[in-house]
Amino acid sequence: xxxxxxxxxxxxxxxxxxxxxxxxxxxxxxxxxxxxxxxxxxxxxxxxxxxxxxxxxxxxxxxxxxxxxxxxxxxxxxxxxxxxxxxxxxxxxxxxxxxxxxxxxxxxxxxxxxxxxxxxxxxxxxxxxxxxxxxxxxxxxxxxxxxxxxxxxxxxxxxxxxxxxxxxxxxxxxxxxxxxxxxxxxxxxxxxxxxxxxxxxxxxxxxxxxxxxxxxxxxxxxxxxxxxxxxxxxxxxxxxxxxxxxxxxxxxxxxxxxxxxxxxxxxxxxxxxxxxxxxxxxxxxxxxxxxxxxx
Numbered sequence: 001x002x003x004x005x006x007x008x009x010x011x012x013x014x015x016x017x018x019x020x021x022x023x024x025x026x027x028x029x030x031x032x033x034x035x036x037x038x039x040x041x042x043x044x045x046x047x048x049x050x051x052x053x054x055x056x057x058x059x060x061x062x063x064x065x066x067x068x069x070x071x072x073x074x075x076x077x078x079x080x081x082x083x084x085x086x087x088x089x090x091x092x093x094x095x096x097x098x099x100x101x102x103x104x105x106x107x108x109x110x111x112x113x114x115x116x117x118x119x120x121x122x123x124x125x126x127x128x129x130x131x132x133x134x135x136x137x138x139x140x141x142x143x144x145x146x147x148x149x150x151x152x153x154x155x156x157x158x159x160x161x162x163x164x165x166x167x168x169x170x171x172x173x174x175x176x177x178x179x180x181x182x183x184x185x186x187x188x189x190x191x192x193x194x195x196x197x198x199x200x201x202x203x204x205x206x207x208x209x210x211x212x213x214x215x216x217x218x219x220x221x222x223x224x225x226x227x228x229x230x231x232x233x234x235x236x237x238x239x240x241x242x243x244x245x246x247x248x249x250x251x252x253x254x255x256x257x258x259x260x261x262x263x264x265x266x267x268x269x270x271x272x273x274x275x276x277x278x279x280x281x282x283x284x285x286x287x288x289x290x291x292x293x294x295x
Contacts, residue, residue, distance in 0.1 A: 003215045004266045006179065006222040006273035007054040008081075008147065008195075009043060010121060011036060011062055011069075014228035014235070016087045018124045018156065019243045026086070029061070035234060037066050039227035044076055046255065050262035055269040057083035057121040057147075060105035063112060070112040079269035080109055081119035082143075089126040095133045102141040119270055121224075122148035125157040125181075132294035139173035145271055147179045147222060149293075152192045159294065164190050165219045166274060168287040175287060179270050182221040184210035195224035200250040204257055211265055220273040223261070229254045 013036040015024050024032075040056075047054060056073045058080065063070050074080055085105045090098055102120075110116045120143045127134045127148040138146055146169070151162040164183045168175045182194030184206055192198050193210040207223075214221040228234055232251035239247060261267075274282070 003220055004268045004273050004276050005211060005220045006270045007052055007267035008224040008270060009054055009056045010083050010226050011040060011056055011058045012087055012226060019239055019247045023237045035231055036227040037069050039231045040069055042230050052262050052267040053078055053269050055079040055081050055119055057081040059083045059087055060085035060108040063108050067112050074113050079271055080113045080117055082117040083121055084123050087123045089123050090131040090134055099137050116142055119145040125150040128159050129294050132290050135169050135171040135290035136173045139171055139176060145177045149178055149180060151180050152190050168285050169290050170287055171290045179222050181224055182210045194222060197246045199225055200254055204260055
């Protein structure tokens with residue numbers, strides 16, 4: 001059986017990313033031009049050209065201000081997921097705040113798309129060892145598929161011991177599917193290659209190696225990116241150092257590199273990529289208790 005890989009877009013604008021938090025006050029967001037609508041449409045055009053589908057994880061803040069964009073994405077046959085309301089990391093939200101954030105965003109997206117989101121991705125991969133309670137909050141909110149646990153070591157996030165293939169996470173309220181972003185597992189290390197800055201910085205050969213590795217295991221790999229990554233003309237901030245490099249490196253190369261991957265591999269949304277493997281495949285997935293996985 002041919003493996004369809006998963007494609008995802010975190011719909012947020014350039015001024016909302018964690019790298020900008022020290023430069024731009026959240027209270028100033030409404031003073032900026034929203035550029036992610038046009039950038040998202042560039043992605044929609046490319047996906048249509050390559051007959052690819054994706055899961056679009058919307059910030060509720062963006063959906064409120066660009067409701068027509070949510071409807072356009074849905075009308076094009078893509079999955080609508082939740083990215084939380086306004087890009088706050090879960091340790092800052094706390095458990096009660098996360099619960100309210102989930103419900104607020106779900107209400108916005110359901111009012112626009114007509115269905116409650118079942119897929120979720122946390123801001124900046126912020127489900128980790130500080131937030132083991134997040135799994136039960138997702139389950140209580142009706143989320144059945146999560147893609148928030150990065151199985152890598154990174155200064156801002158990551159659970160390096162987490163699996164790099166889809167698996168089940170069990171909480172007190174039940175279990176959900178966890179779909180980690182693509183890694184290339186080599187020499188005992190999980191090398192992140194799944195998208196974002198990695199897509200822009202790394203040679204395509206490394207992303208292809210990660211996808212081929214998952215195909216040999218008969219599991220889908222998961223790519224991700226953001227609309228601002230196909231917007232090389234976005235306003236520039238004096239970020240400096242590593243954060244500036246991460247945000248601005250190779251913005252002009254994102255679309256051509258993504259196009260090359262879409263030509264060579266079949267991509268669908270996260271839920272569809274997993275559903276295509278079948279119920280018997282899911283029944284064999286390894287399961288981990290959240291309290292142990294995120295300990």
